Amino acid sequence: MGEKRRNFIGGLFLVVVLLSGCVSGDVDVNIWPMPKSVKYGGETLQLSKDFGLETSGTNFSDHFGDIERWFFEILQYGIDESYDLYIPSNGDSVYAHLQAQTVYGALHGLQTFSQLCQFNFETKTIEVQQAPWSIADEPRFSYRGLLIDTSRHYLPLPTIKKVIYPMAYTKLVLLLIFVSGFGNITMGVGYPQLWPSPSCQQPLDVSNEFTFEVIDGILSDFSKVFNFKFVHLGGDEVNGSCWETTPHIKYWLRKRQMNASEAYEYFVLRAQKIALPHGYEIVNWEETLRNFGSKLSPKTVVHNWLDRVGGGLVQKAVAEGLRCIVSNQENWYLDHLDATWKQFYMNEPFTNITNPEHQKLVLGGEVCMWGETIDTSDIEQTIWPRAAAAAERMWTPLDQLARHPRKVRGRLSRFRCLLNQRGVAAAPLSWLGRDAPTGPGSCYNQWLYNYNTVQKK
């Protein structure tokens, strides 16, 4: 009660598991996404039957306040997600040690640990091969997102939960739920005066002050409930023809000597000015940079989707000092069934960006599961394993990433089997998204087939 709180979150020291030495093995590192630094040996350990987790050696005092603080810690953008995992091999009984600065780092470390555990059907024990392990890990990008779209098809809560679990397995941290945008707002049902007219309903009426009052009100309400750093204000695919054809807006435009694209600029910039005092930084789709980039708030994060990586758009954004998120559709839109897992893996946000100051402005990426033909019946296998391929691109340091997808095919196929074992309906690795398996064979054999095929090439 009277103790002083430390001002920083110190090391959490989790004693995770009691192990005992056994025979040795020799296989590859099967962790997805690949950690920053991995060292391993050749011993096999078995989890003891009284396996458990212990927290000890922590810098925290044990009183309830600190525990509470830990578990309610907010996953804020840029939070320390690093962890160190050490599994020794010598001694009759050994402990695995997990150290992290935040609960999120600790969770990532536990996910990695779980991937090192395998059930041995002969000894009927869970074992860790290749001990001792020494893993030091942290993410390359803080912004590692997956967007799901509940506006085209309603996704019930059990479905959204089924998406979240594998996100934790792949160390993705941002679930973005698309409800509606300026291009397709459902808000107008409650406030029909937001529409240009009942017969021409989008974009929102730019001439009506009430439109901006509603945006202000929503952001105000939002900021009280959600302690988020960013708000996405959209601004993509705006078609101003409703503005040009609805009499009162047409009159308003003429009075101000604006055409529809100038009104679009006016709309986006005004929405930005509304959002900033609420403490938000703003995300806008790349069209806003293309059309009036120099006028955007310096607090804008440009969200790429049209331009391919290396095509110029991301370079332009960061050269102008704006931050950027990568979601280029040809490689990172999950609804594009012709985008293969290889494209998801090889999509490099830094393409043609060599200046380290510019690189710092690339916050990360977001794979997008737009919902026109996706609902509860097909969302899982459309997302996985392709989103996992992108997750490694966003997590693992650039110099640790494979230069060619054939180098990771076996490891990703094996990770897909792990997803299946955990009940996730991840599709086989193939040319198209959500392909059915081509014939009989265990998931593990499919992996061996892939693996052997790769080795021979």
Add this chain to the structure above:
Amino acid sequence: MGEKRRNFIGGLFLVVVLLSGCVSGDVDVNIWPMPKSVKYGGETLQLSKDFGLETSGTNFSDHFGDIERWFFEILQYGIDESYDLYIPSNGDSVYAHLQAQTVYGALHGLQTFSQLCQFNFETKTIEVQQAPWSIADEPRFSYRGLLIDTSRHYLPLPTIKKVIYPMAYTKLVLLLIFVSGFGNITMGVGYPQLWPSPSCQQPLDVSNEFTFEVIDGILSDFSKVFNFKFVHLGGDEVNGSCWETTPHIKYWLRKRQMNASEAYEYFVLRAQKIALPHGYEIVNWEETLRNFGSKLSPKTVVHNWLDRVGGGLVQKAVAEGLRCIVSNQENWYLDHLDATWKQFYMNEPFTNITNPEHQKLVLGGEVCMWGETIDTSDIEQTIWPRAAAAAERMWTPLDQLARHPRKVRGRLSRFRCLLNQRGVAAAPLSWLGRDAPTGPGSCYNQWLYNYNTVQKK
């Protein structure tokens, strides 16, 4: 402790829910599968916030022994699955009453009750429309099965659990897990002497007494663990060429003046004779009836799969006094993606069987999810909603079933939405199995679209 146990399971009287009267409504009966008898009114009731289940008025005494007996009751073939559900509408607060002879009847009744409950987003309460309800229900067939195939692709436990939950929703009671058959036995890996030779591995060596000792041993072990009425001895797609080409079997055949098809008959009939003393009744695929029907044990259940219903095979089986299960592949094989939900619904086991004594020999049916191209990634949407269509055919009395699938399209679409809401990846109703949704729109709107299309036709 000292009390006498009753010899029969009396009525269970479940007080399920406290309700209060509200406004009236008028919609169709949305229950899948349709109960035997349904009466309803026009009142809407709301579930009270302290909603709960109570058992009272039961014929059982309350001591632990009876409760235990209830919950460990075995789902034996032919058990009483009937229930009566009554939801009154008058009075300030009312109770729903569920009465059943077994825990399985009670579970079916609770499933029906849950389908009558809908969340009202305006009042934020769960409501029951169309009260009062009076439902008397029992299955048409006792044998209502779904086969899944873990031999072609391993299905992990979470996947099998995901299949079981919707079976309960659709009142399917038999999950048949295919591990291996005479045609594709994995047993030979442990006992290579069961194979004709290492290079010609199936069917099992008919000339080796050890083959039959192993079958005997397996059935003996099985009968100690599983208290099942039936054992499936296979006997389909047997190709005797390994017997004809392997020298020691070729010699054995010549000595007995048998050809391969006579040896196949010998094998099946000997396996039947082994199974019977273990207390099992036997299921054999229809090829056994076609080839040596008159020699089959009268305890044989013929499992149809090749012949269409009404094609003669089922009629032949029941005319010979044998029982029969229907799984005709063109309508009830789920791996046939071109078999539509309409075919699953309209597949009538009694086709061309009018004699009531013969009808009694048709035990029911089994939809089959063979696994050549099915694994964790696509099994759910390949099974549902088509298996649900067949489930109504097997549950609902023949004279209550729709004569044309358009009559049930709206109700089944709506049930598919319920499956989705419960997290089951059931595909949209369309021409092919597991089709993706064709475009944006809520699941409920898809239903209205179907419903309106039907009404106009």
